[in-house]
Amino acid sequence: MMKIISEVVFANWYHAFIAMFLFFNFIYWVFSFLAKVIFNYFETKNKVAKVDNHFLYPGQQKKEILQSIRSIFIFSLQAIVLQQGIVRGWFHIQTDMNWWVVLQISVLFLWNEIHFYLCHTLLHTKFMMRNFHHVHHHSKEPTVFSTFSFHWIEAFLLGTVVFFPLMLYPFQLLAILSLPIMSLLINLLGHCNYDLFSQYHSSHILKFSYRHSMHHKGGKGNLGFLLPWLDQFFKTTAKQDK
Numbered sequence: 533m534m535k536i537i538s539e540v541v542f543a544n545w546y547h548a549f550i551a552m553f554l555f556f557n558f559i560y561w562v563f564s565f566l567a568k569v570i571f572n573y574f575e576t577k578n579k580v581a582k583v584d585n586h587f588l589y590p591g592q593q594k595k596e597i598l599q600s601i602r603s604i605f606i607f608s609l610q611a612i613v614l615q616q617g618i619v620r621g622w623f624h625i626q627t628d629m630n631w632w633v634v635l636q637i638s639v640l641f642l643w644n645e646i647h648f649y650l651c652h653t654l655l656h657t658k659f660m661m662r663n664f665h666h667v668h669h670h671s672k673e674p675t676v677f678s679t680f681s682f683h684w685i686e687a688f689l690l691g692t693v694v695f696f697p698l699m700l701y702p703f704q705l706l707a708i709l710s711l712p713i714m715s716l717l718i719n720l721l722g723h724c725n726y727d728l729f730s731q732y733h734s735s736h737i738l739k740f741s742y743r744h745s746m747h748h749k750g751g752k753g754n755l756g757f758l759l760p761w762l763d764q765f766f767k768t769t770a771k772q773d774k
């Protein structure tokens with residue numbers, strides 16, 4: 533199965549581009565709409581409450597969607613680099629499937645946390661913020677459509693996450709495909725603006741949705757993705773969350 537997918541997708545540069553464009557659009561639209569419907573349902577039943585961060589501006593979601601499609605376009609261009617790298621032997625992938633995939637997904641999860649923290653720290657330098665990262669922060673109150681709402685430079689930077697592991701180790705294709713899915717799901721929860729675990733302190737591992745809403749509200753601090761530990765270690769936890 534994975535062998536066939538790999539043969540078709542990596543056959544040439546435009547197959548890679550088209551496959552990635554369809555794949556990212558599929559996960560973006562399906563997961564975002566599902567999240568919207570599910571959260572609305574639970575909100576009307578009073579099971580979840582919004583974070584105290586209410587700054588939606590007119591036309592925000594439309595703008596976020598357009599910017600997200602532009603980011604998906606950038607990710608799809610990066611798939612051409614991936615395809616070329618595989619053909620030329622810079623990157624290695626494995627197409628057989630076995631239980632090692634679970635460990636590989638865990639490694640990619642941890643790598644994604646580190647890569648995001650590094651990129652996000654860089655994006656919060658004065659120069660990067662003024663020129664690029666302000667696009668993402670235009671959404672002071674994030675929505676489920678904010679997930680890929682970036683300047684194209686930021687999309688490029690975040691999209692490099694996949695390259696480094698493949699230079700070091702031939703990960704299974706299934707593990708590689710799980711990375712954008714896992715990342716989008718965490719991203720969706722991080723931007724939904726709901727406090728899903730209101731009973732816990734903001735430093736709790738499950739409070740990442742709340743922490744990222746606070747990152748958008750305050751504009752600084754809480755640079756991590758899901759885990760709170762890098763922020764705690766490097767003392768970048770948002771002030772209101774201490």
Ligand SMILES: [Zn+2]
Nearest residue numbers: 652665669747
């Ligand atoms: Zn930021």
Ligand SMILES: [Zn+2]
Nearest residue numbers: 668674723744
């Ligand atoms: Zn964000």
